Amino acid sequence: MNSPRSVTAAGADGLDAIRKSPSEAVLGFDFDGTLAPIVDDPASARAHPGAAPALARLAPRVGALVIVTGRPAAVAVEYGGFEGIDGLVVLGQYGLERWESGVLTVPEPPPGVAEARAKLPGVLEAAGAPPETFIEDKGQALAVHTRRCAEPEVALERLRGILAALAERTGLTVEPGRLVLELRPHGMDKGMALRSFIADRGTRPSAVLFAGDDLGDLAAFEAVESLRAEGVPGVLVCSGSAEVTALAERADLVVDGPAGVVGFLGTLLDSAP
Numbered sequence: 540m541n542s543p544r545s546v547t548a549a550g551a552d553g554l555d556a557i558r559k560s561p562s563e564a565v566l567g568f569d570f571d572g573t574l575a576p577i578v579d580d581p582a583s584a585r586a587h588p589g590a591a592p593a594l595a596r597l598a599p600r601v602g603a604l605v606i607v608t609g610r611p612a613a614v615a616v617e618y619g620g621f622e623g624i625d626g627l628v629v630l631g632q633y634g635l636e637r638w639e640s641g642v643l644t645v646p647e648p649p650p651g652v653a654e655a656r657a658k659l660p661g662v663l664e665a666a667g668a669p670p671e672t673f674i675e676d677k678g679q680a681l682a683v684h685t686r687r688c689a690e691p692e693v694a695l696e697r698l699r700g701i702l703a704a705l706a707e708r709t710g711l712t713v714e715p716g717r718l719v720l721e722l723r724p725h726g727m728d729k730g731m732a733l734r735s736f737i738a739d740r741g742t743r744p745s746a747v748l749f750a751g752d753d754l755g756d757l758a759a760f761e762a763v764e765s766l767r768a769e770g771v772p773g774v775l776v777c778s779g780s781a782e783v784t785a786l787a788e789r790a791d792l793v794v795d796g797p798a799g800v801v802g803f804l805g806t807l808l809d810s811a812p
């Protein structure tokens with residue numbers, strides 16, 4: 540893993556731009572694996588104890604702080620301890636839901652979610668999924684977790700085809716992640732969520748940063764890369780893990796998991812005016 544001080548030239552430009560003009564910068568973060576350490580039970584996940592204080596210190600100094608997560612927005616707010624952070628926006632379910640200043644906007648899920656919910660237990664049984672396979676019902680989406688199985692990767696691979704077929708039958712899409720396959724609605728991803736969040740602000744940011752750890756964060760990385768191509772300095776931060784390497788290959792800097800992200804946030808504006 541890179542040391543936190545090993546930064547690409549583009550990333551160094553992005554960091555300079557954030558420090559020169561923090562009040563116009565947009566900083567985006569994933570939740571699980573980036574701000575919250577990975578644990579076996581999704582309901583037990585909580586943000587690193589330094590995450591909310593670090594975000595609260597940054598919030599009044601930057602243009603915007605946004606969490607873009609696969610979690611329902613309200614769950615990320617609760618598990619993150621983000622309730623009192625003024626100005627923080629949480630885009631949940633890959634951008635379908637929005638939480639801001641205590642106000643939550645949640646759309647109706649498409650009918651395919653109810654159909655998949657009804658069929659999923661039978662599909663898992665027919666596939667011979669180990670009993671430790673766990674369904675997390677997120678309202679807009681259903682996540683099938685294998686982390687608690689004796690051979691989690693093997694269990695996940697065995698389910699890939701059958702869940703893809705169920706997604707097709709129910710008009711949903713499969714979102715792969717860390718020992719999880721989610722059945723969720725089409726038409727939104729973290730890149731689209733980040734781009735439309737920035738567009739809705741109505742001003743061109745001085746710089747954009749996104750920090751993530753998992754495959755679902757690649758779309759947000761692509762959004763930052765496309766903003767860079769349009770002349771907006773950008774920083775891609777990978778919360779490194781042995782489970783996923785695809786982000787480290789694309790990132791400007793790699794830090795050591797959520798503790799590394801929190802440490803990085805603590806020094807991000809050190810030399811800012």
Ligand SMILES: O=P(O)(O)OC[C@H]1O[C@H](O[C@H]2O[C@H](CO)[C@@H](O)[C@H](O)[C@H]2O)[C@H](O)[C@@H](O)[C@@H]1O
Pocket residue numbers: 569570571572576577578579580581584607608609610675677682684686716717718719721753755
């Ligand atoms: O976009 P994120 O904030 O990273 O959310 C992605 C999914 O994260 C959660 O699952 C992951 O974290 C769990 C708790 O540490 C872990 O047990 C699981 O193996 C990971 O895949 C969450 O449960 C999902 O709903 C999120 O979509």
